[in-house]
Amino acid sequence: MRKGKTRSPGRSSVVTLSDVAALAGVSISAVSRTFTSGASAGKETRRRVLAAAQQLGYRPNAIARTLSTRKSRIIAVVVSYLENQFYPSVLEALSQLLQARGYHVLLFIRNESTSKDSETDTFLLEMLQYQVDGIVLASTMMSSELAAHCQESGIPVVLFNRTSKMNQVSSVASDNIEGGRLAARLLLRKGARRIAFIAGLEDSSTSQEREQGLLAELNDNGVQLFGRRVGEYSLEAASRAARGLFDVAPSKRPDAVFVANDHMAFAVLDVLRIELQLQIPEDVQVVAFDNAPQSGWGGYQLTTIEQNVKAMTEATVSILLEQISSEVPTPACHIVTPVTTVLRRTTKS
Amino acid sequence: MRKGKTRSPGRSSVVTLSDVAALAGVSISAVSRTFTSGASAGKETRRRVLAAAQQLGYRPNAIARTLSTRKSRIIAVVVSYLENQFYPSVLEALSQLLQARGYHVLLFIRNESTSKDSETDTFLLEMLQYQVDGIVLASTMMSSELAAHCQESGIPVVLFNRTSKMNQVSSVASDNIEGGRLAARLLLRKGARRIAFIAGLEDSSTSQEREQGLLAELNDNGVQLFGRRVGEYSLEAASRAARGLFDVAPSKRPDAVFVANDHMAFAVLDVLRIELQLQIPEDVQVVAFDNAPQSGWGGYQLTTIEQNVKAMTEATVSILLEQISSEVPTPACHIVTPVTTVLRRTTKS
DNA sequence: GTGAAAGCGCTAACAG
DNA sequence: CTGTTAGCGCTTTCAC
Numbered sequence: 001m002r003k004g005k006t007r008s009p010g011r012s013s014v015v016t017l018s019d020v021a022a023l024a025g026v027s028i029s030a031v032s033r034t035f036t037s038g039a040s041a042g043k044e045t046r047r048r049v050l051a052a053a054q055q056l057g058y059r060p061n062a063i064a065r066t067l068s069t070r071k072s073r074i075i076a077v078v079v080s081y082l083e084n085q086f087y088p089s090v091l092e093a094l095s096q097l098l099q100a101r102g103y104h105v106l107l108f109i110r111n112e113s114t115s116k117d118s119e120t121d122t123f124l125l126e127m128l129q130y131q132v133d134g135i136v137l138a139s140t141m142m143s144s145e146l147a148a149h150c151q152e153s154g155i156p157v158v159l160f161n162r163t164s165k166m167n168q169v170s171s172v173a174s175d176n177i178e179g180g181r182l183a184a185r186l187l188l189r190k191g192a193r194r195i196a197f198i199a200g201l202e203d204s205s206t207s208q209e210r211e212q213g214l215l216a217e218l219n220d221n222g223v224q225l226f227g228r229r230v231g232e233y234s235l236e237a238a239s240r241a242a243r244g245l246f247d248v249a250p251s252k253r254p255d256a257v258f259v260a261n262d263h264m265a266f267a268v269l270d271v272l273r274i275e276l277q278l279q280i281p282e283d284v285q286v287v288a289f290d291n292a293p294q295s296g297w298g299g300y301q302l303t304t305i306e307q308n309v310k311a312m313t314e315a316t317v318s319i320l321l322e323q324i325s326s327e328v329p330t331p332a333c334h335i336v337t338p339v340t341t342v343l344r345r346t347t348k349s
Numbered sequence: 350m351r352k353g354k355t356r357s358p359g360r361s362s363v364v365t366l367s368d369v370a371a372l373a374g375v376s377i378s379a380v381s382r383t384f385t386s387g388a389s390a391g392k393e394t395r396r397r398v399l400a401a402a403q404q405l406g407y408r409p410n411a412i413a414r415t416l417s418t419r420k421s422r423i424i425a426v427v428v429s430y431l432e433n434q435f436y437p438s439v440l441e442a443l444s445q446l447l448q449a450r451g452y453h454v455l456l457f458i459r460n461e462s463t464s465k466d467s468e469t470d471t472f473l474l475e476m477l478q479y480q481v482d483g484i485v486l487a488s489t490m491m492s493s494e495l496a497a498h499c500q501e502s503g504i505p506v507v508l509f510n511r512t513s514k515m516n517q518v519s520s521v522a523s524d525n526i527e528g529g530r531l532a533a534r535l536l537l538r539k540g541a542r543r544i545a546f547i548a549g550l551e552d553s554s555t556s557q558e559r560e561q562g563l564l565a566e567l568n569d570n571g572v573q574l575f576g577r578r579v580g581e582y583s584l585e586a587a588s589r590a591a592r593g594l595f596d597v598a599p600s601k602r603p604d605a606v607f608v609a610n611d612h613m614a615f616a617v618l619d620v621l622r623i624e625l626q627l628q629i630p631e632d633v634q635v636v637a638f639d640n641a642p643q644s645g646w647g648g649y650q651l652t653t654i655e656q657n658v659k660a661m662t663e664a665t666v667s668i669l670l671e672q673i674s675s676e677v678p679t680p681a682c683h684i685v686t687p688v689t690t691v692l693r694r695t696t697k698s
Numbered sequence: 699g700t701g702a703a704a705g706c707g708c709t710a711a712c713a714g
Numbered sequence: 715c716t717g718t719t720a721g722c723g724c725t726t727t728c729a730c
Contacts, residue, residue, distance in 0.1 A: 378716070379716065382715090415722090416722045417722050
């Protein structure tokens with residue numbers, strides 16, 4: 001191991017507290033204090049320290065600070081995949097907010113297709129090892145088990161865009177039930193009567209709630225669900241689902257579909273329009289969920305139920321920071337953000 | 350500050366090396382060694398340590414380890430925005446590779462629109478403070494200056510999908526010039542003679558090279574560039590560029606456009622088809638660059654020059670890890686990955 | 699307000 | 715192979 005004053009040249013970051021202290025002719029605690037907001041800083045001392053620090057190009061070592069304070073100012077965010085543009089949007093918003101408050105994002109992408117269950121543990125371990133101050137689980141496919149694990153390790157967790165059976169852990173999600181109802185109401189109002197649903201993953205709370213809302217509203221209006229398939233949140237499965245529903249005799253076809261998210265809806269629209277030569281919205285109307293960026297693009301013009309990314313991400317960081325700063329374990333809280341329907345060309349005007 | 354053995358309950362991560370050592374009845378170094386690969390581990394000792402660690406739920410503290418070893422196993426990756434799906438793809442691939450090798454991704458999103466120049470420094474500072482082992486700059490819009498800064502701080506940097514005037518810093522990028530030539534050749538072969546170009550950001554090396562290749566090939570075939578606009582890598586500017594080029598008398602219209610990336614091309618296609626009611630590829634052919642995921646979707650079916658994300662990301666991590674592990678400063682290296690044209694429906698068959 | 703000193707949890711000589 | 719020990723760079727009592 002290197003000895004005290006030996007410096008490997010070229011590494012500017014090896015300027016330490018004591019170097020600055022030496023140059024400024026004060027103690028290291030003095031230096032530490034001037035770099036710690038809200039500490040008893042001597043006026044003249046501060047000036048000299050700042051000068052010395054400036055001259056030396058001193059940068060506080062966040063790692064050392066973390067070791068000492070047990071606060072890393074790092075938030076782990078885990079997502080399952082970035083293919084669905086909704087998630088990059090979220091990631092961007094989240095990162096922005098966190099950065100503005102002096103936190104940093106340690107990104108974990110848990111690609112479902114290439115990862116086994118055991119990896120879940122690996123992930124968790126790694127997050128814990130890095131002493132992250134908080135975790136946001138923005139992964140619809142993440143097991144509730146993992147959430148529980150995190151929770152019990154004592155570090156704040158918030159479930160993003162999903163909820164958990166156990167109310168122990170905080171969550172932020174859209175009003176998916178209401179969203180499902182909005183979709184149903186819209187479709188009904190536009191004259192649809194043979195309404196089908198394409199689910200995401202069966203065990204995703206998000207998909208379940210959206211379906212639940214759909215069914216409730218349909219039921220309230222005395223109409224039955226016409227068909228149902230599972231799209232697993234993937235392009236391929238969604239395409240298959242669409243074929244299953246629509247590649248049949250016209251008399252057996254739905255006249256509308258509610259797709260659990262925009263991402264799947266793009267695939268659905270492609271098979272409907274291109275493979276099956278169906279007219280949208282004349283032959284079939286479709287409404288989905290999220291309002292991902294591409295939904296508004298000319299190629300799709302998808303009518304959808306919008307999730308309020310801004311509200312969701314803001315709630316997420318505020319809960320997280322709240323829990324982080326609070327000494328006592330804060331009770332879990334569950335935020336439900338409102339949704340709105342945005343009308344485009346996949347429903348009749 | 351908390352005293353030695355005092356534990357705040359509920360925080361399982363406070364189990365330390367010495368706790369394990371005590372339970373196992375060995376020294377802390379023994380414990381440390383069994384958790385350090387390639388260390389002289391006593392067979393029986395190891396067994397007992399592992400048992401004790403297991404029982405206590407011990408997790409090595411990566412922060413402490415970092416402080417001691419000066420290796421954080423964290424790589425900073427900075428991107429400018431995630432709206433262009435090419436970047437989420439890259440991020441996912443990068444994260445995958447890095448994770449597999451025991452590294453982690455600290456994500457920085459430098460949203461151009463909301464950030465001032467001074468923030469560049471802030472970013473850099475933060476990365477340095479966290480003692481990141483390496484940096485990948487996957488941001489076309491990032492100033493070369495920042496790259497230089499990083500470089501001089503002694504930590505390995507690789508420019509992703511861009512190059513720098515100064516050859517000091519490593520880079521990984523596609524063969525953009527060849528890509529531009531491929532686009533030109535394709536368009537020429539498909540009968541286009543009035544070929545226009547929509548650039549990204551003027552000072553982006555990537556856009557410059559693509560244009561350069563286009564011009565070179567055009568020139569070799571004795572044809573002049575028919576028109577040129579700047580799309581700034583944004584949907585809005587690209588739409589404007591498309592209007593500028595095509596919202597004119599038919600006699601003055603290009604019969605093909607090469608767009609500097611797919612992201613802009615989507616906007617271009619939308620104005621061409623929807624606003625201007627032009628037939629693609631009959632009235633105008635378009636080819637772009639990247640082969641972003643959506644390019645293959647039914648709504649666009651965009652002919653494009655594909656960047657090999659796999660090759661690019663693999664090269665990136667291999668350079669990075671190489672430089673990290675090498676004691677002496679490794680000379681900068683510049684990887685150029687091959688591109689291929691993928692034919693779809695925006696060019697004639 | 700300021701300095702001395704004791705850690706934070708782990709690693710890496712070094713001597714046995 | 716094992717234990718002892720001296721740090722890594724910073725924060726935070728605790729006296730002065």
